[in-house]
Amino acid sequence: MRDPKSILITGASSGIGEALAEAYAAPGVFLALTGRDAARTEAVAAACRAQGADVLAETVGAEDTAAMPAFIARAHARRPLDLVIANAGISAGTGGKGENAAQARRIFDVNVQGVVNTVSPAVELLMQKPRADAAPRGQIAIVASLAAFRGFPGALAYCASKAAVKVWGEGLRGELHRHGIEVSVICPGYVRTRMTEGNTFPMPLLMDANRAVRIIRRGLERNRARIAFPWRLAFLVNLIAALPPGWTDPLFRKLPKKSAAAS
Numbered sequence: 001m002r003d004p005k006s007i008l009i010t011g012a013s014s015g016i017g018e019a020l021a022e023a024y025a026a027p028g029v030f031l032a033l034t035g036r037d038a039a040r041t042e043a044v045a046a047a048c049r050a051q052g053a054d055v056l057a058e059t060v061g062a063e064d065t066a067a068m069p070a071f072i073a074r075a076h077a078r079r080p081l082d083l084v085i086a087n088a089g090i091s092a093g094t095g096g097k098g099e100n101a102a103q104a105r106r107i108f109d110v111n112v113q114g115v116v117n118t119v120s121p122a123v124e125l126l127m128q129k130p131r132a133d134a135a136p137r138g139q140i141a142i143v144a145s146l147a148a149f150r151g152f153p154g155a156l157a158y159c160a161s162k163a164a165v166k167v168w169g170e171g172l173r174g175e176l177h178r179h180g181i182e183v184s185v186i187c188p189g190y191v192r193t194r195m196t197e198g199n200t201f202p203m204p205l206l207m208d209a210n211r212a213v214r215i216i217r218r219g220l221e222r223n224r225a226r227i228a229f230p231w232r233l234a235f236l237v238n239l240i241a242a243l244p245p246g247w248t249d250p251l252f253r254k255l256p257k258k259s260a261a262a263s
């Protein structure tokens with residue numbers, strides 16, 4: 001949607017979420033921001049206020065099925081939301097030792113449950129917004145990943161969690177179209193953030209968060225179903241995903257694994 005004025009972003013205390021918040025911050029814009037780390041969340045809120053935005057910032061665990069909808073309701077009551085970006089997410093390194101069940105559950109809690117906890121209450125509220133002519137009631141953006149297209153050894157739950165929200169968002173787009181709610185799924189490649197800073201393996205076409213945000217904003221303005229970038233990596237991942245697993249498995253077994261110390 002063009003020119004959203006009331007925007008909610010989860011995971012806005014760092015990386016892509018922080019860069020999105022600062023890109024949208026302007027006089028006349030209301031931003032509802034969440035993070036886990038209070039100091040980091042407040043620092044981003046202060047930077048956005050300095051750019052003239054009205055900001056509501058709180059530390060809310062995305063996986064909290066009560067706190068997350070309550071925060072969204074508070075934000076919507078302050079100013080009816082135009083754009084909701086479900087961005088909060090985590091990954092976990094295994095150092096090639098295999099992912100344990102606790103790591104997998106935590107990733108699914110934040111990356112899947114957290115997205116549902118953000119998007120579902122937001123959709124309920126957007127549905128109640130009056131609709132002027134054919135203008136959209138609002139827009140939902142779900143941050144998945146290029147990792148959603150194929151299971152990678154070393155990032156099992158991460159890939160699976162991103163595949164879940166990618167496919168969920170694609171279906172949701174079709175379902176909500178007639179209600180005037182736009183849905184876009186965002187699939188970034190490697191972006192330089194806290195999430196990738198501990199990676200010791202080569203990250204092809206790594207880009208900074210501000211560049212990623214320019215691509216995301218443009219895609220959201222055009223109501224793109226899928227915002228996958230950089231396009232060369234997106235093309236490669238799609239190609240690999242289309243090949244028979246029997247051909248690609250030997251290659252994937254050799255890929256370096258995310259360090260156990262990395263988050």
Ligand SMILES: NC(=O)c1ccc[n+]([C@@H]2O[C@H](COP(=O)([O-])OP(=O)(O)OC[C@H]3O[C@@H](n4cnc5c(N)ncnc54)[C@H](OP(=O)(O)O)[C@@H]3O)[C@@H](O)[C@H]2O)c1
Nearest residue numbers: 011013014015016036037061062088089190191193194195
């Ligand atoms: N970086 C990449 O290469 C890349 C590629 C594809 C997709 N993505 C996706 O992009 C999104 C943003 O990641 P990023 O790269 O910007 O990483 P990041 O710098 O680590 O930021 C992650 C954000 O999510 C928040 N968060 C983590 N767990 C949370 C929880 N349980 N409840 C609420 N907030 C939580 C973090 O809060 P705190 O700062 O307070 O901990 C932080 O604000 C994620 O969904 C990630 O999977 C990233």
